[in-house]
Amino acid sequence: MAFGAPAARDRKRHGRHYTPPVLARFLAQRLLTHVPRPESGVLRVLDPACGDGELLFALRDEAAIRLPGVRVESRGYDLDAAALAVARARDAGCGVDWHVGDFLTVFHELAAESFDAVITNPPYVRTQQLGGATAQLLSKQFGLRGRIDLTHPFVATLPRLLCPGGALGLLCANRFLTTKAGANIRRLLLAELAPVELYDLGDTKLFEAAVLPAITIATRAEYGGECRYASAYETEGSGNISETGLFDALTGERCCLVAHNGRTFAVEVGALVTGHATPPEQAGAQKLSAARVGASLVGQSEPLVPERVLQPGTPHTQAERKHEIPSAATPPAEVPYAAALLSTEPSSAASPSAAPPSAAPRSAALPSAPPVSAAPPSVAASFVAPQPAPGRSAELPSAAAPSTPPVSAAPPSTALPSAPPVSAAPPSVPPPSVPPASVPPASVPPVSAAPPSVAASFVAPQPIPGRSAELLSAATPFASAPPPGSPSTPLRANIRRTAEPETAWRMSNTEIDSWLDAIAAATWKTFGEVARIRVGIKTTADRVFISDRWAEVEPPPEPELLLELITHHDLEPWRIVRVQDTRVLYPYDCRQPRRTPIDLDEYPCAAEYLRTHKDTLSARHYLGASGREWFEIWVPQRPQLWCEPKVVFPDISDRPRFALDRSGAVVNGDCYWISLPDLAGTPSDADLLAYLLMGVANSALGLRFYDAVCGNRLYSGRRRWITQYVTRLPLPNPGSNSAATIIELAREFVDGRVPDAAARAELDERVAAAFGVSLPAI
Numbered sequence: 001m002a003f004g005a006p007a008a009r010d011r012k013r014h015g016r017h018y019t020p021p022v023l024a025r026f027l028a029q030r031l032l033t034h035v036p037r038p039e040s041g042v043l044r045v046l047d048p049a050c051g052d053g054e055l056l057f058a059l060r061d062e063a064a065i066r067l068p069g070v071r072v073e074s075r076g077y078d079l080d081a082a083a084l085a086v087a088r089a090r091d092a093g094c095g096v097d098w099h100v101g102d103f104l105t106v107f108h109e110l111a112a113e114s115f116d117a118v119i120t121n122p123p124y125v126r127t128q129q130l131g132g133a134t135a136q137l138l139s140k141q142f143g144l145r146g147r148i149d150l151t152h153p154f155v156a157t158l159p160r161l162l163c164p165g166g167a168l169g170l171l172c173a174n175r176f177l178t179t180k181a182g183a184n185i186r187r188l189l190l191a192e193l194a195p196v197e198l199y200d201l202g203d204t205k206l207f208e209a210a211v212l213p214a215i216t217i218a219t220r221a222e223y224g225g226e227c228r229y230a231s232a233y234e235t236e237g238s239g240n241i242s243e244t245g246l247f248d249a250l251t252g253e254r255c256c257l258v259a260h261n262g263r264t265f266a267v268e269v270g271a272l273v274t275g276h277a278t279p280p281e282q283a284g285a286q287k288l289s290a291a292r293v294g295a296s297l298v299g300q301s302e303p304l305v306p307e308r309v310l311q312p313g314t315p316h317t318q319a320e321r322k323h324e325i326p327s328a329a330t331p332p333a334e335v336p337y338a339a340a341l342l343s344t345e346p347s348s349a350a351s352p353s354a355a356p357p358s359a360a361p362r363s364a365a366l367p368s369a370p371p372v373s374a375a376p377p378s379v380a381a382s383f384v385a386p387q388p389a390p391g392r393s394a395e396l397p398s399a400a401a402p403s404t405p406p407v408s409a410a411p412p413s414t415a416l417p418s419a420p421p422v423s424a425a426p427p428s429v430p431p432p433s434v435p436p437a438s439v440p441p442a443s444v445p446p447v448s449a450a451p452p453s454v455a456a457s458f459v460a461p462q463p464i465p466g467r468s469a470e471l472l473s474a475a476t477p478f479a480s481a482p483p484p485g486s487p488s489t490p491l492r493a494n495i496r497r498t499a500e501p502e503t504a505w506r507m508s509n510t511e512i513d514s515w516l517d518a519i520a521a522a523t524w525k526t527f528g529e530v531a532r533i534r535v536g537i538k539t540t541a542d543r544v545f546i547s548d549r550w551a552e553v554e555p556p557p558e559p560e561l562l563l564e565l566i567t568h569h570d571l572e573p574w575r576i577v578r579v580q581d582t583r584v585l586y587p588y589d590c591r592q593p594r595r596t597p598i599d600l601d602e603y604p605c606a607a608e609y610l611r612t613h614k615d616t617l618s619a620r621h622y623l624g625a626s627g628r629e630w631f632e633i634w635v636p637q638r639p640q641l642w643c644e645p646k647v648v649f650p651d652i653s654d655r656p657r658f659a660l661d662r663s664g665a666v667v668n669g670d671c672y673w674i675s676l677p678d679l680a681g682t683p684s685d686a687d688l689l690a691y692l693l694m695g696v697a698n699s700a701l702g703l704r705f706y707d708a709v710c711g712n713r714l715y716s717g718r719r720r721w722i723t724q725y726v727t728r729l730p731l732p733n734p735g736s737n738s739a740a741t742i743i744e745l746a747r748e749f750v751d752g753r754v755p756d757a758a759a760r761a762e763l764d765e766r767v768a769a770a771f772g773v774s775l776p777a778i
Helices: 005-014 021-032 054-066 081-091 103-109 132-142 151-161 183-191 246-250 290-298 337-341 510-521 604-612 614-618 621-625 683-697 700-709 737-750 757-771
Strands: 042-047 071-078 097-100 115-120 162-173 194-200 213-219 228-234 256-260 263-273 471-473 494-496 506-508 533-535 562-566 583-585 646-650 659-661 671-675
Touching: 021 054, 021 115, 021 162, 021 213, 042 054, 054 071, 054 115, 054 162, 071 081, 071 103, 081 097, 103 151, 115 151, 132 151, 151 162, 151 183, 228 246, 228 506, 246 256, 246 263, 506 510, 506 700, 510 700, 583 604, 604 614, 646 683, 659 683, 683 700, 683 737, 683 757, 700 757, 737 757
Parallel strands: 042 071, 042 115, 071 097, 115 162, 194 228
Antiparallel strands: 162 213, 194 213, 228 263, 256 263, 263 506, 471 494, 533 671, 562 583, 646 659, 646 671
């Protein structure tokens, strides 16, 4: 709901996205299901960011139905005086206590255990809108970590205010389920509350905000690992569509297809796995028949048995039987492998990257290539490494060379003539200086095709005590007698030890877990263990540095500084298909082993062009603060590696598009890349691993694995293919016969074979066979 043009313009900055009535009613219904009838006859309710009061009114109306005779005392806070004026007009003397002001500055004045229920859709304001100083202050005050948004401190204030057995109904962006930044909310919900119901509303577009919403119901009680989890995402499925409405399907016992507002959604039902829960079998996770895997989304599923959804008049679960308030979540019993280890969050040891503050205002320049960026990559957890075969000792590990960590990008600055638009992720806090790249590794010749029938097996090296996070070199022979056609020299891979992650949340059910466990049993290594995944360059002034119309600049910069640039528009599965001749003005001397800015006196045309935009470029104060030249780009990556073969894939895409590039082009910040020399010690070994990586990633199994383990989906089926998710993808033993068939087919696709429907189906079958599972049909 809008309250005039100024409020509409401020909506993004202040995170104001008011809740539509249908969603408010659903949230109120689910919340009151877990609120016991108050003995005092008075239900005390808080909304700390009430806007126009929609949530409080929805809860009041629903309480009149579910709790007859109970008087509702509500209190609402909001900074938006215009919205509160609307709320007061709607109140019609019902006695809601409205307060204009910032809840975060007054919450400490409220007595502990003041409310039986909290219902809220807190503001969603990211770090770049808050400002680095404000974000750091909030983090310190509320004990938060890493990147935050304004939702985090709001949630941090609420457990203290709930009475024992009270309940929280939280509507917020679903990003907290899987992202590194979302770990703050996950920790808060588990430390002092007990999640009992979770609804990932996906791309249902139930309200105007660009973020995808989720509803969490949590009680102030000890967490027993019992939380029902349902999700809804749009699908192209054309099976039997249930006559059940969307919200009834979300609270039902069956996975099904439903129609809503002219679109079709797949509703999946299961149990929440947090990494701190009891095993699904003990936590009421649903039991699924084998037929459910292939039939649930066409209306032929058997009834499921998840943690029940309470209806009016039924006994309450935790709200009535658990009133002990723990200070922190008690470590539970171990969970099965797939349930416990398939998390997506890297630990703080994973080289966090700093982002620059907001870039300077745009100024006129060239016809433009819009801003490009990607979320910062990080290292994710890995499957348990297989043990060496008897009699085969692994070689000693070699320490990894230091590298420049990827850094997230800031908003764009000035304007060039245009290349296709690329999404941008703005920055947060002033960055530390980025150290220059170290002396580059020895050059590796271009990748060459390897024999298709590689059947020798890798043997993983074992970590040395105290050095588990270092880069290890697997140097043990595969099999004592390789099959015919195998290379005579054993293949050796560079194995990376990854840090333990913070556990993301995911849906669990018996069928999915069994499928993941089977994949885990057949997994040799994860992508993160064999690949160093880097984000592309980030200029923080794309409209100055990037264009596909440099010929229109007078005079154009020197040609040797205008390097070919791969953006997400150029990527198809397997191959690079350049859409336009997009190039980046790369102000570094690529002949040098370290990152060395050019001498502007040696490049007069580039110097003239850059000086035209000096005000814009110099406004990026974080460059000067880190000892850099005013005309540099923020994340140049490693110039000496561009010439090497590399696997490139886009940050955001509705499907996996992992492609092999041998052109030597620079990779843009809307993409990630893997340098083949990082994969193995010889070009032929790196070649084989690259084909295997692409084969798994571009398969149906790779996509289904992503959805089951990572789950960070956007609108219209798009997904974020960032480092912390891609590192989770599994690899079969590259020396096995089944892996050899994947490598062979991937090479054919890279070399020009058309990946038509039949060829893609062949790939899917080979990848599934390598892991010993059926094709993903869920």
